[in-house]
Amino acid sequence: MRLLTCKNLDIGYHDGLVARDINFHIDEGDYLCILGENGSGKTTLMKTILGLTPPIAGEIIFAGGLIAREIGYMPQQTLLQRDFPASVWEIVLSGTLGKSAGQGVQRFFYSAEQKKTAAANMQRLGIKDLAGKCYRDLSGGQKQRVLLARALCAASRMLLLDEPAASLDPKATEELYVNIKKLNDEGLSIIMITHDLAAARAYANKTLTIGKDIVFHE
Ligand SMILES: Nc1ncnc2c1ncn2[C@@H]1O[C@H](COP(=O)(O)OP(=O)(O)OP(=O)(O)O)[C@@H](O)[C@H]1O
Ligand SMILES: [Mg+2]
Numbered sequence: 001m002r003l004l005t006c007k008n009l010d011i012g013y014h015d016g017l018v019a020r021d022i023n024f025h026i027d028e029g030d031y032l033c034i035l036g037e038n039g040s041g042k043t044t045l046m047k048t049i050l051g052l053t054p055p056i057a058g059e060i061i062f063a064g065g066l067i068a069r070e071i072g073y074m075p076q077q078t079l080l081q082r083d084f085p086a087s088v089w090e091i092v093l094s095g096t097l098g099k100s101a102g103q104g105v106q107r108f109f110y111s112a113e114q115k116k117t118a119a120a121n122m123q124r125l126g127i128k129d130l131a132g133k134c135y136r137d138l139s140g141g142q143k144q145r146v147l148l149a150r151a152l153c154a155a156s157r158m159l160l161l162d163e164p165a166a167s168l169d170p171k172a173t174e175e176l177y178v179n180i181k182k183l184n185d186e187g188l189s190i191i192m193i194t195h196d197l198a199a200a201r202a203y204a205n206k207t208l209t210i211g212k213d214i215v216f217h218e
Contacts, residue, residue, distance in 0.1 A: 001028040001064040003158065003189055004049070009058035011041055011048045017056060018044050024208050024216040026158070028064065031181075031190045033200035036210035042193045043076055045210065046160050049191075072155025074147050076162040076193075088138070088146050089131040093118045095153030114153075121149040125179060141172030148179065159183065161192040165199070177203060 004026040012018040019041035026032055034042050047053040049060060050073055062068075072095070084091065096114035110118075122128045125145045130138065135146060144164060151159060161180065165173040173196075181203055184190045194200060200207055209215040 002026075003028055003030075003062070003064045003066045005059075005061040005063065006045075006049070007059040007061065009045075009048070009060065010056040011044050011053070012056050013044075013053070019210050019214065020057075022058070022208075022210070022214050024206070026189055026191065026206070028157075028189055029184070029187060030206055031184050031204045032192070032206040032208060033204040034191065034193045034208045034210065035195070035197070035200060040210045042210055043162055046073070046162055046191070046193065050160065066157055069154065070157040072151035072153070072159045074151035074159070074161045074164055077143075077147070077166060083136045086135055087131070088122075088127065088133050088135055089118070091135050091146055092122055092131075092149045092153065095121075095150035117153050118149075121152040124152065125149045139172075140167050141169070141175070144168060144172070144176055145179075148176070152183070155183075155188060158189045158191070161190065163193050163195070165194065165196065173199075 002025060006022050006024050009022040010017055010020040011022065022045065024032070034045065036042050044053060048055050050071065051068060093110055093114060096110065096117050122131065125148060127142065127145050127149060130142060130146065135143065138146065148164065164180070165176055168176060177199055180190060180192070206216070206218045
């Protein structure tokens with residue numbers, strides 16, 4: 001089942017075009033890797049799909065009943081996030097707020113349903129024991145697992161990951177990839193930005209390379 005189509009899509013910001021004429025599609029259960037050099041526009045494309053940045057031209061077509069609320073997003077890690085002074089529990093819970101939560105974490109009141117979702121995703125990734133810990137005191141691999149659990153709180157049908165393995169050692173990277181693959185096997189469609197060609201070859205059934213030429217392989 002088709003979920004998403006990007007058609008003649010131009011992306012960028014008011015001060016200029018970043019990439020143009022992007023064409024690709026995602027079907028249910030796909031694992032798409034987005035490849036390309038630094039600054040080529042990979043993160044911008046993800047933000048455009050999420051509606052956080054408006055497209056300059058072209059179309060993004062949601063299909064199969066997919067709605068934005070069913071898409072989880074694990075942003076590229078910034079220095080700010082690395083030192084975030086909140087507990088693991090608060091960070092994962094904030095994922096239930098969906099897109100409105102943006103990248104920040106604020107203190108809200110949560111429903112029992114939201115707490116159940118957060119707890120279930122922590123269980124799924126084996127980080128229940130970390131709940132009371134401060135995020136900034138975790139190891140890099142633990143932090144990535146927390147951010148993945150947070151993204152999963154929104155991702156009922158599709159998960160967008162922006163370089164999820166950046167700064168992880170080979171063992172933690174492999175663990176993270178295995179976790180993502182498991183989610184994909186459970187039916188979640190994955191779009192992952194990576195510089196890791198071996199991972200793209202091992203896991204993805206589609207690739208999109210952004211650069212001077214835009215190449216979509218399926
Ligand atoms: N908010 C913004 N406003 C204006 N220009 C931006 C903004 N964010 C990014 N850019 C510019 O858009 C271009 C693409 O950036 P983007 O972050 O999408 O690249 P990327 O492919 O994700 O790179 P990397 O591999 O380094 O993460 C860059 O030239 C960047 O400077
Ligand atoms: Mg990026």
